[in-house]
Amino acid sequence: MALPLPLKLPAVMKHLGVLSDAGLISRTKRGRTVSVELVAEPMAEAMAWLRRYERFWSATLDRLTAFVEEDKR
Numbered sequence: 646m647a648l649p650l651p652l653k654l655p656a657v658m659k660h661l662g663v664l665s666d667a668g669l670i671s672r673t674k675r676g677r678t679v680s681v682e683l684v685a686e687p688m689a690e691a692m693a694w695l696r697r698y699e700r701f702w703s704a705t706l707d708r709l710t711a712f713v714e715e716d717k718r
């Protein structure tokens with residue numbers, strides 16, 4: 646087990662590998678100890694991209710909600 650997580654260590658290492666490949670974490674190894682650090686820059690870029698489209702998506706979802714609610718009546 647990878648305490649305190651309810652996962653086995655190979656599963657945790659696989660998830661960390663995916664995050665590392667995506668550039669969201671960096672890993673350093675000292676002996677048998679692996680330290681992991683969050684790399685925030687790629688997530689900040691993703692959030693900036695999402696913010697650009699938020700107004701469009703919100704308006705579209707509002708219209709969809711209105712359509713569905715009207716259709717129920």
